[in-house]
Amino acid sequence: MWPFDPDDFVSHPVQHENQRQDDALYFCFMRDQLLSISEGGIPRPIAADEFRWLDVETFSKSYLGAWRGQPCFALDIKGEVPPGYATSDLRGWLGRVEPGLFYLAGRARQIVDLVRTNQYCGRCGKPMDAHTTDRARHCGECGLVAYPRLSPSIIVLVRKDDEMLLARNVNWPVGMYSTLAGFVEPGESIEQTVHREVMEEVGISVTNLRYLGSQSWPFPNSLMLGFHCDYKSGEFTFLDDEIAEAKWFRYDALPNVPGATAISRWLINAFIEEKQGA
Structure with missing residues (x-):
């Protein structure tokens, strides 16, 4: 968890x-x-x-x-x-x-x-070595420091009353659904990423963002930042080629969703637990 x-x-x-x-x-x-x-x-x-x-x-x-x-x-x-x-x-x-x-x-x-x-420096081409104090690679020739690559991304469960928005990626089998997710772009905040990704993937606006937690996801180097948010307005429109379909599901009528080891399931479970305790 x-x-x-x-x-x-x-x-x-x-x-x-x-x-x-x-x-x-x-x-x-x-x-x-x-x-x-x-x-x-x-x-x-x-x-x-x-x-x-x-x-x-x-x-x-x-x-x-x-x-x-x-x-x-x-x-x-x-x-x-x-x-x-x-x-x-x-x-x-x-x-x-x-x-x-x-x-x-x-x-x-x-x-x-x-x-x-990072065997060789991307700036001057000389060999790189392990940094003496940081978890990084260092070029003794020009001083360039290369750190492990981390790709921050958001993953979000959109809520509407007793329902949650789940979508199916075009590469997934029929009947498999999960939360929306996407990578942070340069120059935007994490919260702006949530708004942009939801709009890009399903064409709706959201409000009332709440951060729940994160998960390291080394496939290959993501850091997943998990949110809940509320539906605001709009109808489903698939603006890119990632999403095959999206639907609203009641908290007590789940389709096939990711297992308990994934942050997407943690977001879903948090919503279910909240509704069951209401």
Whole structure:
């Protein structure tokens, strides 16, 4: 549910000089696939002692911080998947591991991507190195600093009396609906993004925006900011090619919607709980 409180991960971009590594956890990525061991059907990261026996090539190794006191690293590796191990994309961990560990795996993926895409400076072309104090890449030649890419986006449930607006993307199967969402554009506030995205996607005006919370969504690098708002005026008009259909649904008559691990469902559940408690 809503990640309002700190979890068991302590972030730090720089490893302490004398910090132990014998019990470290390795989040190892082969291209876009996360290498793991399954215990009771639940995947987990690779332990340091397990990793040293793997016949793989390591392109980068970045310190992340500590999970329940264990140092954690994000690795970009290449090689064959050894017996007893498996690979999956991050969605294969979603809902199968505890939320804090999933978000940590997503963080590791984004740091691996930072290193992969910033081997050389985008301004002068010289090699880049890990920043000495920040979670970033640094060019010693011209001083350019490259940080992990984050793409802020809004996700919003539009309400009208006892109904909620849910829409189906053109790429989704018939019968699958969710809340509206979209990326923030340069120069606009988060609230302005809500108004623009709702108008662009379904052609209606909204009012009374309320921020509920956020979720890191590493597919590949979104930060989802969740809102409720109220219908103001207008009729459905699909102004772009994203939305196939949109409908009003009563809080007690839901269609097929995303599962409990997604912020869209949290927004829907918050509305249902409010109506059931009224």
